[in-house]
Amino acid sequence: MKLGLIAVLTLLTPLAVYADAPEQAAVQKSQEAMKEFGMTLKATLQAAMKEGGVMNAIPVCHTEAPKIAQQMSAKYGVDIHRTSLKPRATPPSEWEMVVLEGFEKDKAAGKPVADLVWKEVVEVNGTPTLRMMKAIGTEDVCLTCHGTAINPEVQAKIQALYPNDKAVGFKLGDIRGAFAVSAALP
Numbered sequence: 001m002k003l004g005l006i007a008v009l010t011l012l013t014p015l016a017v018y019a020d021a022p023e024q025a026a027v028q029k030s031q032e033a034m035k036e037f038g039m040t041l042k043a044t045l046q047a048a049m050k051e052g053g054v055m056n057a058i059p060v061c062h063t064e065a066p067k068i069a070q071q072m073s074a075k076y077g078v079d080i081h082r083t084s085l086k087p088r089a090t091p092p093s094e095w096e097m098v099v100l101e102g103f104e105k106d107k108a109a110g111k112p113v114a115d116l117v118w119k120e121v122v123e124v125n126g127t128p129t130l131r132m133m134k135a136i137g138t139e140d141v142c143l144t145c146h147g148t149a150i151n152p153e154v155q156a157k158i159q160a161l162y163p164n165d166k167a168v169g170f171k172l173g174d175i176r177g178a179f180a181v182s183a184a185l186p
């Protein structure tokens with residue numbers, strides 16, 4: 001009985017490890033993509049602010065953010081973008097909304113925003129796919145364009161580019177949104 005169990009476990013363990021390997025690789029790739037995406041966005045924002053202040057940075061975000069998302073998707077072979085429960089440009093899909101709502105609950109229960117990460121593997125059109133999300137916190141610099149007391153000139157510029165903008169009223173430490181990655185497993 002005991003020996004039989006050990007034999008079964010010995011047989012299953014390498015299979016389990018093998019089955020996990022593509023998922024592990026996809027998780028690592030997704031984490032790298034989110035990290036580089038975040039760093040590139042921040043560097044682009046900082047450069048634009050330095051060059052021409054917030055009025056220059058708004059159109060730069062408008063044109064560059066979607067481009068950077070595409071570049072990162074191509075580089076890592078995944079679909080990566082940002083989204084939010086209060087979106088400016090990229091509203092959440094159904095599954096993303098569920099995860100974002102879960103993040104809000106976890107934060108309310110005391111979990112630090114930096115630790116809010118979620119993942120699952122699901123079949124998408126017959127392909128096992130890793131879905132991963134990581135929350136993005138609201139920092140001081142974000143408040144200029146996403147905060148509660150936005151300069152009217154800045155507000156007008158945002159409104160002109162995003163007539164349906166919902167991405168204002170955030171406070172320091174709020175969940176501004178999240179990275180969302182879909183990566184097909186090999």
Ligand code: HEC
Nearest residue numbers: 057058061062065082083084087088089090142145167177
């Ligand atoms: C200069 C104004 C400006 C600042 C400062 C700014 N953002 Fe944004 N943000 C934008 C614009 C414009 C968009 C829409 C970009 C697009 O069209 O894809 C955006 C979109 C986003 C999105 C995508 C989700 C959505 O709402 O559509 C997230 C997440 C986000 N910003 C987070 C941040 C964070 C975090 C900071 C601070 C580190 C920050 N932003 C600072 C202007 C700004």
